[in-house]
Structures are given as structure tokens and as C-alpha cells.
Amino acid sequence: MEAAVAKWGVVVVAAGRGTRMGTAESKQYLLLRDKPILVHTLERFQAMDDIAEVALIVGRQDVDRCREFVTEYGLHKVKQVSAGGSERQHSVHLGLAALSDSVNWVMVHDGVRPFVTEHAVRSCMHKALQTEAAVLAVPVKDTIKQVNETGAITATPDRRSLWAIQTPQAFRRSLLQQALDQAAADQFLGTDDAMAVERLGVTVSVAEGDYTNIKITTPEDLPYAEFLLASRERERGSKS
Numbered sequence: 001m002e003a004a005v006a007k008w009g010v011v012v013v014a015a016g017r018g019t020r021m022g023t024a025e026s027k028q029y030l031l032l033r034d035k036p037i038l039v040h041t042l043e044r045f046q047a048m049d050d051i052a053e054v055a056l057i058v059g060r061q062d063v064d065r066c067r068e069f070v071t072e073y074g075l076h077k078v079k080q081v082s083a084g085g086s087e088r089q090h091s092v093h094l095g096l097a098a099l100s101d102s103v104n105w106v107m108v109h110d111g112v113r114p115f116v117t118e119h120a121v122r123s124c125m126h127k128a129l130q131t132e133a134a135v136l137a138v139p140v141k142d143t144i145k146q147v148n149e150t151g152a153i154t155a156t157p158d159r160r161s162l163w164a165i166q167t168p169q170a171f172r173r174s175l176l177q178q179a180l181d182q183a184a185a186d187q188f189l190g191t192d193d194a195m196a197v198e199r200l201g202v203t204v205s206v207a208e209g210d211y212t213n214i215k216i217t218t219p220e221d222l223p224y225a226e227f228l229l230a231s232r233e234r235e236r237g238s239k240s
């Protein structure tokens with residue numbers, strides 16, 4: 001039997017409130033130089049030939065302005081802009097349902113990770129095609145301690161086995177669908193997409209990414225994001 005051709009879709013989740021950022025405007029709409037953070041993120045996938053379509057999941061109150069961004073910034077791979085759920089995992093579940101039926105491989109990406117590189121996305125896609133499920137990650141640089149509610153250290157896991165997990169997270173679509181359906185049925189909530197797949201007993205692989213693929217989360221991330229943007233522009237300028 002002939003192997004089905006991979007058709008990739010991306011679910012970009014941006015329906016969070018950005019509580020840890022603490023700004024009146026949700027963090028995904030804060031301007032990084034001249035454009036909202038979310039637009040920078042969408043442009044990463046817009047530029048990749050092997051991405052067929054993007055489903056963008058945002059807060060219900062932001063659907064209209066995001067549809068306007070799609071037109072204003074020429075983000076024609078964004079085929080769907082729809083409302084998310086109360087938790088990230090619910091937003092991912094809704095995004096998966098919004099992709100065209102013909103999409104058979106999927107990546108999930110945080111709308112607030114605008115510095116992911118094409119090289120890193122490709123290595124995640126490649127690893128997923130080999131193994132069914134893969135996430136970008138970097139080895140942790142600090143020593144990590146487990147601390148109890150009284151503030152006492154209870155364990156120091158071996159750092160050599162610890163990785164900080166990022167997005168994109170890439171899966172055969174049917175596998176992620178099964179995992180999220182099961183998680184919903186069991187009322188299981190994970191903090192990333194891989195957790196739903198792991199609990200099915202399926203191995204999720206790691207593709208090594210970059211430390212610069214930050215999730216813009218707290219106020220001190222903003223000046224670093226400006227710095228990263230300026231560095232990327234300098235790099236592009238020196239290549240052209």
C-alpha cells in the first residue's frame with residue numbers, strides 16, 4: 001500500500017488571558033516593535049512551504065480583530081479563526097477540529113512563541129514523521145529541585161534527564177485526536193499536548209530546539225524579546 005502524503009496543519013493557540021504578564025491587553029496582542037506578538041508567530045508558519053494551513057484559536061472577543069490581522073498581514077494560510085476554551089488543552093482540542101479533513105499531520109504551537117526557527121520546526125516535523133509524536137525541547141541548564149509546600153527540598157532529579165519542553169509539538173493527527181478525546185472523557189488536563197499522548201502509552205520523542213524559542217510569559221520576557229527580534233533582523237541583514 002502506498003504511504004499517504006503528509007499534509008501538515010498547525011494549531012496556533014492564543015486564547016489565554018496572560019495573567020502572569022499582568023497587562024490590561026492580553027500579551028499576545030502586545031506590540032513587538034511594530035506588530036503584535038501573535039502576528040510575528042503566525043509569520044513563522046506563513047513562510048514555510050510545507051505547512052498547508054493554520055487554525056488560529058483566540059478569545060471569543062478577539063475573533064474579529066484576528067480576522068482583520070489575517071487580511072492586513074497577508075496571513076493567507078490561516079484558514080480558520082475561532083474561539084478557544086477555558087484551558088489551553090480545550091483550545092487545542094477545538095483547533096484540531098477546525099483543521100481541514102485532508103490534514104493528516106499536525107503541530108500545536110503557542111501564539112506567544114514568536115522566535116521559533118524554521119530549522120527547529122523542521123526538525124520537530126521530521127522527528128514526528130519518524131516516530132508519530134515529537135516535541136521541541138532543550139536540556140535544562142539549572143539544577144532543578146522538587147520543593148514541598150513548606151519550602152523544603154524533597155528531591156534533586158538528575159539533570160541529565162531533564163529537558164525544558166517547548167512548542168511546536170507535532171503528531172499524526174489521528175493520534176492527537178484520540179489522545180485529546182480520551183483526556184476530555186477522563187477529565188484529564190495536561191500542561192502540554194504530549195501529556196495527553198503519553199498517557200495512552202505512546203512514546204513521544206524529543207527534537208532538540210533552541211533556548212531562544214521562549215514563551216513570552218512574564219514582564220521580564222519583553223525586553224529580551226525586543227533583543228531577540230533585533231538580533232534576528234541583524235542576522236537577516238548580514239545574509240542579504
Ligand SMILES: Nc1ccn([C@@H]2O[C@H](COP(=O)(O)OP(=O)(O)OP(=O)(O)O)[C@@H](O)[C@H]2O)c(=O)n1
Nearest residue numbers: 013014015016017018019020086087088091111
Ligand atoms: N485557555 C487557553 C489558555 C492558554 N492558551 C494559549 O496557550 C499558550 C501558552 O499559554 P500561557 O503562556 O500560559 O498563556 P496564558 O494562559 O495566556 O498565560 P497565563 O497562564 O499567565 O494566564 C498561549 O499562547 C495562550 O494564549 C489558549 O489558547 N487557551
Ligand SMILES: C[C@](O)(CO)[C@H](O)COP(=O)(O)O
Nearest residue numbers: 088110165166167191192215
Ligand atoms: C506547552 C508549553 O508551552 C510547553 O512548555 C507549556 O507547557 C504551556 O504551559 P502554560 O502553563 O500554558 O504556560
